Amino acid sequence: MKAAVFAAGVRERLLSFEGLFLLIFLATIALRFYSLDVKLFHHDEAIHAWFSYRLLTEGTYTYDPMYHGPFLYYVTAGIFSLLGDSDLVGRLFPALLGTLLVPLVYPIYRLGYLDKKQTIVAALFLAVSPNMVYFSRFLRNDIFIAFFTMVLLVALLYYFERQKMQYALIAGAAIGFGMTAKENMPIIVLIFGAYLLYLIWTRKVRLPRRWIRDLVLGALVTIGIMAVFYSSFGAHPEVLMDGWLRAIEHWTSMHQAQRLGGPPYFYILLFLLYEVPILILAAIGVLQFVDIPGIISRWKGRRAGSTESPGEGEETEAEAETEEAQEIEAPPVGRRSGFKDRLREILSGSGELLPIDRQKEFARFAIFWMLLSLAVYAYLGEKVPWLILHQLLPMIFVAVYLMTTKKAVIAVMASVFLIVMTLHVVYTPTDINEPIVQVQNSEDLREVFAKIDAADKVAVATDSYWPLPWYYRGDRASKLAYYSEKVSEATIYGGNFDLVITHDADTYPTLEGYVKETYRLNYWFSYEENKNRLPEYYFLRDGKMGSRNLEVFSRVPTGTTA
Known part of the structure; x- marks a missing residue:
């Protein structure tokens, strides 16, 4: 019996205004x-x-x-x-x-x-x-x-x-x-x-x-x-x-x-x-x-009043005026004034306030x-x-x-x-095809990060390198050499790099002694790719993405073949 009473009390408190607001706030935090x-x-x-x-x-x-x-x-x-x-x-x-x-x-x-x-x-x-x-x-x-x-x-x-x-x-x-x-x-x-x-x-x-x-x-x-x-x-x-x-x-x-x-x-x-x-x-x-039905009703009432006898018309008009007065009360006649007087009244903080419906x-x-x-x-x-x-x-x-x-x-x-x-x-822990992301860095980069972590020297031969400076900051930055553009193969071989990162729009066909893999750098919802199938995209969310890609060259260990 006590348990039932307790449960009913908890239920009542949770379903109260304060209880519901608290539950929403807790959900917000989560x-x-x-x-x-x-x-x-x-x-x-x-x-x-x-x-x-x-x-x-x-x-x-x-x-x-x-x-x-x-x-x-x-x-x-x-x-x-x-x-x-x-x-x-x-x-x-x-x-x-x-x-x-x-x-x-x-x-x-x-x-x-x-x-x-x-x-x-x-x-x-x-x-x-x-x-x-x-x-x-x-x-x-x-x-x-x-x-x-x-x-x-x-x-x-x-x-x-x-x-x-x-x-x-x-x-x-x-x-x-x-x-x-x-x-x-x-x-x-x-x-x-x-x-x-x-x-x-x-x-x-x-x-x-x-x-x-x-x-x-x-x-x-x-x-x-x-x-x-x-x-x-x-x-x-x-x-x-x-x-x-x-x-x-x-x-x-x-x-x-x-x-x-x-x-x-x-x-x-x-x-x-x-x-x-x-x-x-x-x-x-x-x-x-806006209350469009009310506006139409009042408009019809005025039109109907214009065809009736003066007494009936005046009554209809008075009723309409009464309804409007309930929304906005006109200032007292004694308070009507010119622009300068009204401005002086405002700046002095005087004058009567109109009653308002706050909501x-x-x-x-x-x-x-x-x-x-x-x-x-x-x-x-x-x-x-x-x-x-x-x-x-x-x-x-x-x-x-x-x-x-x-x-x-x-x-x-x-x-x-x-x-x-x-x-x-x-x-969703993977790349999502949604306009909300606006050039989101791809989850594919986690694999690139793993390769960088395993390397001793990394050449970044492209200007499309964000977010690497953030993820490799402080002491971790020392292993990355940023060239901001594709460099000669002699520079790559002379630098003895374990890993070479380029943009797929400006890359090397091959690098001797390296294996090439392509990863998505970032991505976005592509309107051009989906404009002819928008209803399908809306309900299935399986549209095509635009993306920028990295090509990552990993050096083959000595004694193995690429």
Whole structure:
């Protein structure tokens, strides 16, 4: 009897709002941290880890917009100093920030901008989204931006709710760290700032009495963080003068060159591949928010009223006006004023506030945020999969709008698709044919590493050698000689190399005394190879890959024949 009562109590606690949220958070931790080094570093991850390692061992770092902001390198170097340098350790901080996205939903709920069902489903989507999980286990800057975006959102909500300086300082810190992480943080700041101006102008929020002080202090925190990181803690103060200009010039040229280009609907295709339930629910959320049936009904009512008697028409119009007034209450007549008076009222923090539906207003903001993000990244010339995070984050909040019990059940059931895709793209220990990987280093390299480990002297006769500098760093680097191009056979024989590594596009037909083998260096989803069989690829995921390959020449031991 006691056991049954205990079990019922445990069940009740687990199925409570707090219990479900805790279970989702624990699942988030498991998905981010389990077998964190199951895959080799991506090409970019290896470069980021290598620069962090050099910062740790040599103390060298200067901002280069090609490799984004300094935050990643200093944080990763710090973690390397504490826990050692490895693939797993390099991914710990991204995994931590990706995990913390989920608990940051809770304070939004506490302020009343989400109800319990919305909070649970939003947390679930953040926890199991393939892109959220994949790029939380990925040493790139975008999960940092997603985290700082959420911190900024929560800080701003609390600042206008509580009107305390500490939240302005947190918001300033979130912007500062975001600005030192990647150059797309200004997009977030502009989107948030534009909506904040709308809220203030429409009397939905009021500036606190000491908002100027808070703005100045928050800005000082932002500028201070940026100055410290971009100057390499004072070692390169010149970067503060021209670093921002070089960043603009670099990314403008990248946008024009479209080095990694794609159509404007590139990210919609990724949503269809990996985030279908979220995409569909977000579309439904927008339609529910716009309330097209209600608009049509009111429009028909007005048309019908225009053909009726004046008394009947006036009644219909009055009813329509009453419905609209329930959504947005017009300011009192005595408060109507000119632009200058309204501006003076705003800056002084005076004036009456309009009552708002917090959940509906938060949905309005999320739709604004999502649509602008989709438009910006559709326009930008660089099309890379990790940028989907900055569109997916607001989309999740749009998807949970008006989360009825029926809709929540559908969302949970649809999450099975997200979980299956996550398990596939994250934990498959072999090369996967998915656009999400974007030039991932191949698992074939593990065999190449084994050959390098067994050799005493290795010639790398190609400029396609990443990620070798990362995997052979420190004392292990001494056995590798990097030529960065194909060299003469005399150089190979004169160097007495046990192993020779070349690119298959510029290699040797044969090398006397060596056996040649071909290995995949890195790979990517090939649209050209699969464009005539996209439905088949979508359901079977067995499309063809593009790849770059290495040719590895192993010296035949003396006394044997090749």
